[in-house]
């Protein structure tokens with residue numbers, strides 16, 4: 001049987017969305033080959049999260065039962081997966097395209113001497129397997145041949161659709177929870193998370209927000225982000241930024257959107273004073289709608305924006321905020337500026 005193992009990350013007893021994307025890919029591959037999808041989960045709440053995976057096509061969840069692996073330790077978690085590869089002989093191990101998914105699978109690859117492919121968007125099973133994967137921050141798609149006895153791969157984030165409210169068919173087989181205790185060597189625990197400090201993220205996290213107001217170099221200072229905070233607050237959203245603003249210390253690194261930051265998928269992304277470098281766009285291109293506010297009509301962000309306001313954000317953002325407040329107070333709108341509509345290729349007019 002062509003078994004596929006999926007490394008499932010979880011929080012508070014629920015699988016992370018990017019891991020569900022990995023399960024969707026694994027499910028489509030086993031549907032073609034007749035195999036089974038098995039999950040591997042590590043850390044507190046693993047068994048609880050494993051039980052919930054039945055509706056996502058998993059029949060067996062291997063739950064690591066060793067408290068020393070309770071906090072994130074990439075080399076030790078990889079060792080646990082490597083041991084499971086020996087025991088279960090899967091044709092593939094798949095992880096979500098998160099920092100952890102990529103890091104842990106890279107450790108598995110190094111430890112077992114196998115190749116690993118990151119940011120995969122499509123797989124064609126054959127001899128050898130053929131993959132399509134994102135390169136250059138998603139601006140290129142590469143067709144590759146993947147010749148390995150166990151295919152280690154991560155899934156490009158937010159490319160594969162997931163039904164997060166999936167409910168299993170009536171009478172679906174129950175999931176088997178299989179605890180196992182891997183061999184843990186002290187040297188694999190040298191790099192591990194020893195404590196956590198909660199960032200001051202406000203009520204809504206950037207990763208989950210339905211509206212994100214992003215600021216770039218054009219915002220000009222840490223203090224000037226107050227107007228973006230105000231707009232985000234009115235829209236029930238969160239504030240993020242480009243790498244320029246996190247490098248300048250105007251915002252914490254956890255607010256960075258892009259290739260080396262967060263990848264967001266809000267309903268609306270308001271990009272203020274952001275030029276739209278490819279490394280930034282890769283982090284926001286899953287947004288359903290992008291509104292760009294920029295003084296430069298030729299900035300690259302215009303190529304991906306659904307709507308654009310050409311103007312100084314220090315005037316435009318307060319004007320939008322004032323308009324929202326006016327409407328909320330039941331007063332008639334007073335349009336004060338010209339809004340340019342642009343629909344980039346590949347986006348539906350809204």
Ligand SMILES: Cc1cc2nc3c(=O)[nH]c(=O)nc-3n(C[C@H](O)[C@H](O)[C@H](O)COP(=O)(O)OP(=O)(O)OC[C@H]3O[C@@H](n4cnc5c(N)ncnc54)[C@H](O)[C@@H]3O)c2cc1C
Pocket residue numbers: 215216217218219241242243244245256257258259260261272273274275276277278279280283293294295296299311312313314
């Ligand atoms: C390996 C690598 C990884 C990277 N990872 C990331 C990443 O994760 N995230 C990321 O964002 N970048 C990343 N970068 C950096 C990226 O290449 C860009 O340098 C960065 O995104 C630019 O940030 P910016 O748009 O804020 O600044 P700029 O490119 O300087 O753009 C500023 C924009 O503001 C506009 N503007 C200026 N004043 C105003 C005003 N008053 N009102 C309105 N508009 C105004 C300008 O017209 C301009 O378009 C990475 C780069 C590398 C090499």
